[in-house]
Amino acid sequence: MNIADQTFPAVDNANEDRAQAIRDQLRDAIVDRRLAPGTKLSEGEVGILFDVSRTVARAALQMLSFEGLVRTERNRGAFVANPSPEEARQVFASRRLIEPGIAIAAAGRMTPAHVVAFKAQLDEEGRFIAERGPSARRSEIKASGDFHLLLASVAGNLILQRFMEELVARSSLVIALYGRSGVSSCGHSEHMNILEALENGNSERASALMLHHIDHIEADLDLRVRSGPALRQALEF
Amino acid sequence: MNIADQTFPAVDNANEDRAQAIRDQLRDAIVDRRLAPGTKLSEGEVGILFDVSRTVARAALQMLSFEGLVRTERNRGAFVANPSPEEARQVFASRRLIEPGIAIAAAGRMTPAHVVAFKAQLDEEGRFIAERGPSARRSEIKASGDFHLLLASVAGNLILQRFMEELVARSSLVIALYGRSGVSSCGHSEHMNILEALENGNSERASALMLHHIDHIEADLDLRVRSGPALRQALEF
DNA sequence: TCAGGAAAGATTGCATACGATTTTTGCGAG
DNA sequence: CTCGCAAAAATCGTATGCAATCTTTCCTGA
Numbered sequence: 001m002n003i004a005d006q007t008f009p010a011v012d013n014a015n016e017d018r019a020q021a022i023r024d025q026l027r028d029a030i031v032d033r034r035l036a037p038g039t040k041l042s043e044g045e046v047g048i049l050f051d052v053s054r055t056v057a058r059a060a061l062q063m064l065s066f067e068g069l070v071r072t073e074r075n076r077g078a079f080v081a082n083p084s085p086e087e088a089r090q091v092f093a094s095r096r097l098i099e100p101g102i103a104i105a106a107a108g109r110m111t112p113a114h115v116v117a118f119k120a121q122l123d124e125e126g127r128f129i130a131e132r133g134p135s136a137r138r139s140e141i142k143a144s145g146d147f148h149l150l151l152a153s154v155a156g157n158l159i160l161q162r163f164m165e166e167l168v169a170r171s172s173l174v175i176a177l178y179g180r181s182g183v184s185s186c187g188h189s190e191h192m193n194i195l196e197a198l199e200n201g202n203s204e205r206a207s208a209l210m211l212h213h214i215d216h217i218e219a220d221l222d223l224r225v226r227s228g229p230a231l232r233q234a235l236e237f
Numbered sequence: 238m239n240i241a242d243q244t245f246p247a248v249d250n251a252n253e254d255r256a257q258a259i260r261d262q263l264r265d266a267i268v269d270r271r272l273a274p275g276t277k278l279s280e281g282e283v284g285i286l287f288d289v290s291r292t293v294a295r296a297a298l299q300m301l302s303f304e305g306l307v308r309t310e311r312n313r314g315a316f317v318a319n320p321s322p323e324e325a326r327q328v329f330a331s332r333r334l335i336e337p338g339i340a341i342a343a344a345g346r347m348t349p350a351h352v353v354a355f356k357a358q359l360d361e362e363g364r365f366i367a368e369r370g371p372s373a374r375r376s377e378i379k380a381s382g383d384f385h386l387l388l389a390s391v392a393g394n395l396i397l398q399r400f401m402e403e404l405v406a407r408s409s410l411v412i413a414l415y416g417r418s419g420v421s422s423c424g425h426s427e428h429m430n431i432l433e434a435l436e437n438g439n440s441e442r443a444s445a446l447m448l449h450h451i452d453h454i455e456a457d458l459d460l461r462v463r464s465g466p467a468l469r470q471a472l473e474f
Numbered sequence: 475t476c477a478g479g480a481a482a483g484a485t486t487g488c489a490t491a492c493g494a495t496t497t498t499t500g501c502g503a504g
Numbered sequence: 505c506t507c508g509c510a511a512a513a514a515t516c517g518t519a520t521g522c523a524a525t526c527t528t529t530c531c532t533g534a
Contacts, residue, residue, distance in 0.1 A: 018488090053488060053489045055487085075516055087396075097397065102334075159328060167396075279486090290518060293518065295487095311487085312486055313486080481529085487522105503508085
């Protein structure tokens, strides 16, 4: 897949940092799997696509590299990350450690406004599950991640929120790579159960449900190495 | 304080990424408080100090900005971060969430070689506590952080390890800003207790000790806003 | 004396240029 | 036809230049 096959909406937010806007667009594309793992992201090409110089494109790629969504090799360039099974396990181990705590924190800070936001989120999530087609499936993965990001924002810790943004993005990559079935509908109901616990201020229950939810997501992955690890690495695919 | 008042060892590691080497040096300087919070880090000055162009200096500053050690404002430049009390609380809340889990993971992976490394680390830590003078005190803060980083590396999760690197660095800043006494000697004995639990494979105890340890560190801070928050912000100090 | 504002200076944001390194292409030998 | 190697093309790393923005200085008028 060539990055040039894709078109990106123009970056109108010229006032704000352009590199950041490009990073956001690329991140969405990576998380949605419009850009496949291993895809080369050359500075020049990114620059042309977004109509900026290589300087700005490079800054955006550097940001993605920090988030672990892009792997850069000196003098070779940037590539969409291709997480190994081990890396995938570490992503989920990190989430198991952090997200139950986030759920507890969020349970203590829920307001009616938050509940409304969660309901809207879950509605949208449900819509994408009902729809068919690859586009809906991409949106579904994204919406599922948004639930966790919303929870992190309610928890009110900006540092943990940023960690979660990284973990959710990397999880999406992992699910795209190693996901087996549509566990998502199951995940949707788990999200609803978590929200219910949050609404009732039952932080212990929310935390426990979250832990199981993460376990279920990981359990749906097939993390066996396929066709020899070295080969895949060598082929960058 | 002017950044030019400091001198930095030359970056000899020319083969590797120069921006990264500069970032490491600057990070050490920030964590050691050789660069005070609020200090301006102008691209040009950094470039001259390290004998690189602004391009490279800028990349290093961008990295530090991602780690939260530097705050950048558009068209104004980069400044050594000046964490607010609220930010400080979030740093420690994050550590309370993450580090007990790291301790558990590490307890299950301790090898004799790890024990040796920890003992060497604690020895060094003790030496700095015995010494007097501001230089030893800086080294002491750094060594204390290194204990936690060593633990994170033993835990074997690269993602969490990177999170901890960020949290420890930011903690050092916070302690330098809001620290009250030399709780460090107390912290040193707590480190030793944690190591003992790790050696015995007593993960529950290591985890609990770690939690208390973090609580103790935070309890030693004076997080009341001083002389009005707005004023300090406005003065960037 | 002090406030207001314009001009000078400094610094950043970004584009571009050039050498260095890597990758691809092309060609000849086996 | 394939392999190996050299030249060409592409791409990266970095320095530098210019316009835009911010900061400081200094002058003027009250």
